[in-house]
Amino acid sequence: xxxxxxxxxxxxxxxxxxxxxxxxxxxxxxxxxxxxxxxxxxxxxxxxxxxxxxxxxxxxxxxxxxxxxxxxxxxxxxxxxxxxxxxxxxxxxxxxxxxxxxxxxxxxxxxxxxxxxxxxxxxxxxxxxxxxxxxxxxxxxxxxxxxxxxxxxxxxxxxxxxxxxxxxxxxxxxxxxxxxxxxxxxxxxxxxxxxxxxxxxxxxxxxxxxxxxxxxxxxxxxxxxxxxxxxxxxxxxxxxxxxxxxxxxxxxxxxxxxxxxxxxxxxxxxxxxxxxxxxxxxxxxxxxxxxxxxxxxxxxxxxxxxxxxxxxxxxxxxxxxxxxxxxxxxxxxxxxxxxxxxxxxxxxxxxxxxxxxxxxxxxxxxxxxxxxxxxxxxxxxxxxxxxxxxxxxxxxx
Numbered sequence: 302x303x304x305x306x307x308x309x310x311x312x313x314x315x316x317x318x319x320x321x322x323x324x325x326x327x328x329x330x331x332x333x334x335x336x337x338x339x340x341x342x343x344x345x346x347x348x349x350x351x352x353x354x355x356x357x358x359x360x361x362x363x364x365x366x367x368x369x370x371x372x373x374x375x376x377x378x379x380x381x382x383x384x385x386x387x388x389x390x391x392x393x394x395x396x397x398x399x400x401x402x403x404x405x406x407x408x409x410x411x412x413x414x415x416x417x418x419x420x421x422x423x424x425x426x427x428x429x430x431x432x433x434x435x436x437x438x439x440x441x442x443x444x445x446x447x448x449x450x451x452x453x454x455x456x457x458x459x460x461x462x463x464x465x466x467x468x469x470x471x472x473x474x475x476x477x478x479x480x481x482x483x484x485x486x487x488x489x490x491x492x493x494x495x496x497x498x499x500x501x502x503x504x505x506x507x508x509x510x511x512x513x514x515x516x517x518x519x520x521x522x523x524x525x526x527x528x529x530x531x532x533x534x535x536x537x538x539x540x541x542x543x544x545x546x547x548x549x550x551x552x553x554x555x556x557x558x559x560x561x562x563x564x565x566x567x568x569x570x571x572x573x574x575x576x577x578x579x580x581x582x583x584x585x586x587x588x589x590x591x592x593x594x595x596x597x598x599x600x601x602x603x604x605x606x607x608x609x610x611x612x613x614x615x616x617x618x619x620x621x622x623x624x625x626x627x628x629x630x631x632x633x634x635x636x637x638x639x640x641x642x643x644x645x646x647x648x649x650x651x652x653x654x655x656x657x658x659x660x661x662x663x664x665x666x667x668x669x670x671x672x673x674x675x676x677x678x679x680x681x682x683x684x685x686x687x688x689x690x691x692x693x694x695x696x697x698x
Contacts, residue, residue, distance in 0.1 A: 310341070487510060655693060
């Protein structure tokens with residue numbers, strides 16, 4: 302028996318899609334509400350969930366543990382409301398759960414909108430064992446308790462599902478900007494580092510956040526300290542530290558950045574998890590005049606993860622820089638098949654078609670790019686593109 306365990310609060314906009322994604326896969330739905338003022342509980346009950354209400358305990362780990370205490374299944378799948386289970390993952394997950402020595406299955410989660418890390422690994426499917434509990438004050442996880450249990454009972458093992466299993470919307474920039482999630486995460490990470498100085502996981506998260514917000518020196522200091530205290534076998538933490546450090550060095554010290562990206566890519570892990578380093582390294586090598594090496598990396602990325610839009614966009618840019626217009630047009634076309642609302646990709650495709658002599662195609666995609674920019678509230682960019690493109694092809698917009 303497989304139980305879904307969730308904690309929610311005011312998730313009416315996303316909960317329906319989340320619960321629909323597990324219909325027919327889980328046997329029990331347990332939803333713990335921590336104070337919703339919207340229709341979250343009604344939506345959960347409509348999907349057949351057992352709904353419990355608790356007061357917010359002040360942290361995610363104890364809230365998740367209260368939800369875990371209420372499930373009855375032999376296995377537990379944990380989702381957030383901004384996640385959905387992918388249909389193609391059902392069969393491989395069932396096969397892994399049938400193995401008698403598997404204690405937990407790490408799931409590949411596609412991060413929509415998080416370009417630097419298109420995938421992450423999350424420990425969200427595990428046996429309903431009394432020793433497995435949630436811990437850590439932010440990014441709550443069961444990994445600590447699982448590691449202790451495996452050390453005590455070595456007959457258990459943790460399995461990896463190679464098939465992407467979840468899709469997550471929570472790190473899309475517009476969603477982060479709309480709420481206070483980034484602020485709450487920063488405060489929690491700062492407290493974690495005060496309690497556990499140089500912790501590699503917290504150093505990677507907070508260091509990356511500092512760099513993304515323009516505080517390069519502070520971010521690099523955190524990353525360097527975390528790297529110095531990160532054991533080499535701690536693959537996910539070490540990879541993330543190297544990735545963010547390379548990103549920080551890319552402009553000021555490109556040679557060191559290239560070395561850091563290569564070190565990150567040498568860590569044995571699922572290729573989808575290292576896509577950020579692979580695509581960033583390809584872009585950096587292209588800027589450094591190493592087009593062939595950049596092309597090889599971009600082609601490998603699209604072969605390993607053909608569902609990631611950024612891989613096809615980068616491949617199009619590299620092919621166009623090399624003069625391969627047909628190859629660039631093919632790559633941009635694939636990117637648009639996956640994500641048709643990317644104004645920049647329409648613009649890049651239009652430019653490639655114009656160079657190749659396809660005036661009608663260029664006119665169509667320039668027009669679509671301008672319409673999308675206007676729809677997205679980017680009117681200044683739309684008018685600038687209209688002037689530039691209108692000087693080359695006739696546009697009736």
